[in-house]
Amino acid sequence: MGKPKKGPREKDLTSRYMSGGLDEDRVESQERFSPSHKARQQNKIERTAQMRAGEESGADIDTLPIGQVIQVHSRFSDVEHAGKTYLCEVRKTLRRISETQVVVGDRVRFRQAPLDGAQIARRAQGGPIVRGDMQTAIIEQVLPRATILLRADSFKAIEQHPIVANAKQMLIVASLRFPNVKWGLIDRMLIAAQSGGLKPILCINKIDLIDEAKSSEDRVDPRAAIAHYQSMGIALLSTSATSGVGLDELRATLTGIETVLAGHSGVGKSSLINAIQPTLDLRVGDISNFNNKGRHTTTSARRYPLDFGGAVIDTPGVKLFGLWGVTSENLQEYFPDVADGSAPTWRAESYERIAASLE
Ligand code: GDP
DSSP states (O other): OOOOOOOOTTTOHHHHHTTTOHHHHHHHHOOOHHHHHHHHHHHHHHHHHHHOGGGOOOOOOOGSSSEEEEETTEEEEEEEETTTEEEEEEHHHHHOOSSOOOTTEEEEEEEEEEOOOHHHHHHHHSSSSTTTTTTEEEEEEEEEEEOEEEEEEESSTTOEEEEEOOOOOOEEEESSTTTOOOHHHHHHHHHHHHTTEEEEEEEEOOOOGGGOOOOTSSSSHHHHHHHHHHHHTEEEEEETTTTTHHHHHHHHHHHTTTEEEEEOOOOHHHHHHHHHOTTOOOOTTTTTGGOOTSSSSSSOOOOEEEETTTEEEEEETTTOOOOOOOOOTTTGGOOOOHHHOOHHHHHHHHHHHHHHHHH
């Protein structure tokens, strides 16, 4: 038998799960952050949050309009303000202050200005087409971030990068079957959200398949797991994009709020969002994480406004979110059940695995 072929939209999910591409233990063993690295990372981001424009940007900075970054393509970003989208570049003096990039959700002060035509042409080759009527501007200042979500690079073990700023909550979508739920990964995502200041909402999708569901750990009864998270006060939705169960609650949960979508390919994120807003064509899978040369781009998050208010920020291709300032010493803050001795075995084991990965 030859190697299974991967279609561009990776329809063959089975081969991906079989290949171990999403193996929880492998992911965990690759994410080892030393405390000094974490401290450095934290300083770097705090510097970004406070970064001010250099002298050349002038004294009028506080009068400049504030926009929101909705997409980043290497050094260019799309900034939305008053219903218009501006193609922006960060002022060079700002870029030198910090290696940290502007990320989706950042609130920035910008000044309308022509951009170097050659650079725009380059963007047109590597990224989306630049529309002729698009206005251009320079980002002069990045405002402090209220929340932060990190992307951990599972290939370069110690690297983690900010990917989304200022989102209020994270919808962690898991499916009961195809692919099976991995509760250990859910625990990591819960901590990634909480440590970055986002409210986690657990969305257990494909609830129509609950009777044939079995977790990868085999021993965990999904009904018991759901009840356990609820008992800890975690917001939880049970949904089915196919039968419509839970969709009204999902819509109500997303209305008027900036929500990051998290969860692996195939769990039903696009189906859920399309079910509550059919006009929104969310891209599926990993393709947007690669540019036209097939290489990884540095960011892969995109903000989609919702008709009924608020927005979802999709993070296609992100397999692992980083934990913000979490150490093996303070990990119990995120495991109140372990702290008070009420954790079932699978949660205690999940705690041990995450603690080991932080040492
Ligand atoms: P995404 O990669 O997370 O965006 O997942 P998709 O929305 O592309 O869904 C992956 C597959 O799961 C598709 O074949 C969907 O039809 C199917 N699917 C999505 N939601 C449900 C559900 O609630 N129940 C069942 N049975 N299948 C679902």
